[in-house]
Amino acid sequence: LFEWTPNAEYADFYERNYFNGILPAQRPDTGMMIYYLPLEAGNVKHWGGRLDAFWCCYGTGVESFAKLQDSVYFHDVGDGLYVNLYVPSELTWAEKGVRLTQQTRFPEAETSTFTIHAARPTHIALHLHVPYWVEGYKITVNGRPFATATRPTSYAVVSRTWREGDTVGVTLPMALHTKAMPDDPTMQAVMYGPLV
Numbered sequence: 001l002f003e004w005t006p007n008a009e010y011a012d013f014y015e016r017n018y019f020n021g022i023l024p025a026q027r028p029d030t031g032m033m034i035y036y037l038p039l040e041a042g043n044v045k046h047w048g049g050r051l052d053a054f055w056c057c058y059g060t061g062v063e064s065f066a067k068l069q070d071s072v073y074f075h076d077v078g079d080g081l082y083v084n085l086y087v088p089s090e091l092t093w094a095e096k097g098v099r100l101t102q103q104t105r106f107p108e109a110e111t112s113t114f115t116i117h118a119a120r121p122t123h124i125a126l127h128l129h130v131p132y133w134v135e136g137y138k139i140t141v142n143g144r145p146f147a148t149a150t151r152p153t154s155y156a157v158v159s160r161t162w163r164e165g166d167t168v169g170v171t172l173p174m175a176l177h178t179k180a181m182p183d184d185p186t187m188q189a190v191m192y193g194p195l196v
Contacts, residue, residue, distance in 0.1 A: 002074060002084075008153045011084040012132045014071050016179075018085060019107065020196045022064045073100075082127045082155065086112040086172065096122050098162070106172065107193055114168040125159035128170055133177055133193055140169040 002010045025034055073091045074082040081093065086106040092099045097119035104112035114126075130137050132153040139146040139156055146168075150156045158168060174193030181187040189196050 011129045080125045116162040116166040121161045123161045127155035130154045136173045138171040
């Protein structure tokens with residue numbers, strides 16, 4: 001859908017699922033998977049075991065991890081580059097002769113830094129996702145504040161000619177809020193930034 005219409009609502013949806021559905025399906029200390037998305041408080045399912053409990057539905061959960069990079073970046077037919085997720089990553093845009101690296105500890109930290117590596121000065125309109133939950137989103141370019149109007153569920157655009165070593169910093173302050181379930185507005189999830 002995003003390839004047809006670069007809509008920030010799609011990025012909001014993907015971010016919620018990435019942090020609350022895909023990443024939590026792997027147990028950090030053992031690497032084992034779970035394929036379970038409870039929709040009711042108090043429901044429990046046990047993790048698979050290393051030798052004797054890897055049920056068939058876990059195979060579907062494993063597939064999700066092959067797509068972790070799937071929707072972090074997109075570019076259009078011109079010079080627009082869309083950043084949808086704040087995750088440690090690297091993008092090579094061969095046609096432009098540009099490599100972009102993103103360093104972050106988000107969501108443990110509320111910042112992300114992008115470094116542009118350009119073979120020659122190159123004009124790119126960098127579209128930075130402003131999530132629905134953020135208040136006080138800030139941008140710096142080469143350490144200096146970059147003034148732009150932002151609103152939740154949108155993109156902040158930094159359009160300029162980039163040179164080797166240019167940096168862009170973003171600050172994404174997180175706060176507690178609630179999010180209604182799509183099919184039942186009386187049921188609410190308590191969230192901190194994008195995290196349930």
